[in-house]
Amino acid sequence: MDSYSTFQQEFDLSMAALCGRILERHQATIRVRKADTAVPNLVRIIETTLALSNRNGFHPMSLRDLSEQSGLSMGALYSYFDSKDTLLLMILGQVVDAIGLVLTAPDVATGDPLARLRALMARHVYLTETMGPWFVFAFMEAKAFGKQGREMAVESELWTEGLLRDVIADGIDAGRFRPVDPTMVAALIKPMLQDWYVKRAKYRKRGVGPDAFVAVLVDLVGNMLRA
Amino acid sequence: MDSYSTFQQEFDLSMAALCGRILERHQATIRVRKADTAVPNLVRIIETTLALSNRNGFHPMSLRDLSEQSGLSMGALYSYFDSKDTLLLMILGQVVDAIGLVLTAPDVATGDPLARLRALMARHVYLTETMGPWFVFAFMEAKAFGKQGREMAVESELWTEGLLRDVIADGIDAGRFRPVDPTMVAALIKPMLQDWYVKRAKYRKRGVGPDAFVAVLVDLVGNMLRA
DNA sequence: TTCAAAAAAGCGAGCGCTCGTTTTATATCG
DNA sequence: CGATATAAAACGAGCGCTCGCTTTTTTGAA
Known part of the structure; x- marks a missing residue:
């Protein structure tokens, strides 16, 4: 381990990899079964959540904002988590x-x-x-x-x-x-x-x-x- | 300046003193004129806000929580600030x-x-x-x-x-x-x-x-x- | 290979409710 | 009484979340 570029080769911490782990850990709550569909959507959800939350906070971020910015409907969002708190927990856990x-x-x-x-x-x-x-x-x-x-x-x-x-x-x-x-x-x-x-x-x-x-x-x- | 106790003697940073400063800086918005009434109530408001916000965050803290915990009614609260944002600003400013x-x-x-x-x-x-x-x-x-x-x-x-x-x-x-x-x-x-x-x-x-x-x-x- | 049936995924208006805020009524005191 | 402060009630906007429905993808017998 001698530099950042070495580190990046050693560990895969891409959004796709991280969201793949999230999918594994939350199989019980995520209702979308196909990983090829679920992972890219999870990436969009998490990326947008991090962007909006780090700007104004998690609580002020409404799920309508998240829906609009991520391009997924309210209904689609709720097939990836069963409550806003679960979304928070997914990120903390990862x-x-x-x-x-x-x-x-x-x-x-x-x-x-x-x-x-x-x-x-x-x-x-x-x-x-x-x-x-x-x-x-x-x-x-x-x-x-x-x-x-x-x-x-x-x-x-x-x-x-x-x-x-x-x-x-x-x-x-x-x-x-x-x-x-x-x-x-x-x-x-x-x-x-x-x-x-x-x-x-x-x-x-x-x-x-x-x-x-x-x-x-x-x-x-x-x-x-x-x- | 050699110890904490010396520091405490040099600067008056009691809640009463700090809230007195807030009262001065926000005379325009605070509708209660008598300092003998306003300062103790401001102390209750700020103390409760800090306690509740530092536990769960400022946004999740509802003004009903603040009213209940501080012992002041909604109307009374709104004679000390004209919006929740102003309350936040009072603390940051101080x-x-x-x-x-x-x-x-x-x-x-x-x-x-x-x-x-x-x-x-x-x-x-x-x-x-x-x-x-x-x-x-x-x-x-x-x-x-x-x-x-x-x-x-x-x-x-x-x-x-x-x-x-x-x-x-x-x-x-x-x-x-x-x-x-x-x-x-x-x-x-x-x-x-x-x-x-x-x-x-x-x-x-x-x-x-x-x-x-x-x-x-x-x-x-x-x-x-x-x- | 084809194509209807089934399964999966996505949609968004609307529900009940709580929020910040405003308005109206009551108490306190010189 | 008049002024000031507080309490109580009410309001509309916007919240998290649901659910009946549509669209897309997969399946499998012909």
């Missing part, structure tokens, strides 16, 4: 799914602590670069699903933080990092990673791409931890 | 107001770069500690006010980032910091500051208070920048 897929890949688990930390941060940046609107959506709308959504968000947050914390703790034990509080440092690296997708427009305007962002992050975190 | 008040205070402008950076970060943490729910609200709901809200948020974000960037640039010029990109470092300090209020519950659960958070932040950023 985000959690993708995090698990990408951040547990093998090469994050061995080798030099700084290299592992770099791999973890790079993976996070590349993942959120590919699925930007999904992550913005999850970040902003998790609470809209009430207690359950909040808990899902907190759990996912703590899981990622735990990956960072363990690598930092290993680095301290190995004498490669100075003796900081691993939990606090992990907790503070997380929001910097999140900034990449929350403030994506700002970085784009400044000409900072994913690889440049990772480079700065690794430099700063490296100096933060240097023994 | 947040911007408070940022300007606190972060431009004098002792942030002179002295050792690291001390100035510390003062700036400490002020930000203490401000957001005092006005936690206000900042969470502003962070999550700015986009609900459409283009205008988004631009207000971006402007405020860039202004704060600019304060950090200038101090870092001064530090580099003075040879006290290593030659990093001041804009990128400022951009990455900001989300760590924001994490204090966005994830406040997590830190509370871990027994990390504002002063401890500032200490960690200063330590990490100091090592990040050490020449």
Whole structure:
């Protein structure tokens, strides 16, 4: 894992692939059986939902707006989900799914602590670069699903933080990092990673791409931890 | 400025004071003339709005919920604002107001770069500690006010980032910091500051208070920048 | 290969209801 | 009483969602 283009070859996170996963996970509620029909329509639905929600919020988006913008009728929409809440849950679930897929890949688990930390941060940046609107959506709308959504968000947050914390703790034990509080440092690296997708427009305007962002992050975190 | 308790003595950011400012700034729309009546009611309205919105979002919060929870009738509510959007704007405006008040205070402008950076970060943490729910609200709901809200948020974000960037640039010029990109470092300090209020519950659960958070932040950023 | 029957997918007006807002009525107090 | 503040009731627009119907696709015996 050394650059964004390598990452893109390793993981298929295209809209089609992601919506294919959604179709699998929600076979029970999606009434359209043929994948060749369902996947392209799901792509249209999800793309439009992300666009409208990330502009004004999920709740203000009416299903009539979604119908109009996506080109599917109200009736057609309701053969892909059985309630607006289910639509929200489909997207949140797919985000959690993708995090698990990408951040547990093998090469994050061995080798030099700084290299592992770099791999973890790079993976996070590349993942959120590919699925930007999904992550913005999850970040902003998790609470809209009430207690359950909040808990899902907190759990996912703590899981990622735990990956960072363990690598930092290993680095301290190995004498490669100075003796900081691993939990606090992990907790503070997380929001910097999140900034990449929350403030994506700002970085784009400044000409900072994913690889440049990772480079700065690794430099700063490296100096933060240097023994 | 050396601790949270000093900060609290220096700035009056009580609900009453903040709502007093709101009353001043919205004399045109608030129809209740007597401040002795208006301020306590505004406090109830704003407190309830922040509580309900930060749980489920501003848009999902109905004015009937707000009426019931705040103890004021629909009619009474509408003598304090002329639309739900105005209520949102009152809160956002007061947040911007408070940022300007606190972060431009004098002792942030002179002295050792690291001390100035510390003062700036400490002020930000203490401000957001005092006005936690206000900042969470502003962070999550700015986009609900459409283009205008988004631009207000971006402007405020860039202004704060600019304060950090200038101090870092001064530090580099003075040879006290290593030659990093001041804009990128400022951009990455900001989300760590924001994490204090966005994830406040997590830190509370871990027994990390504002002063401890500032200490960690200063330590990490100091090592990040050490020449 | 053909073509009607069956199955799948899509359509959109309309339902019940809740929303933000307005209007009307009542209470409080100098 | 008159002014001010609050409470209660009412309104129309727009919401999520449904359902009777149409269109498209697939099927399979001739």
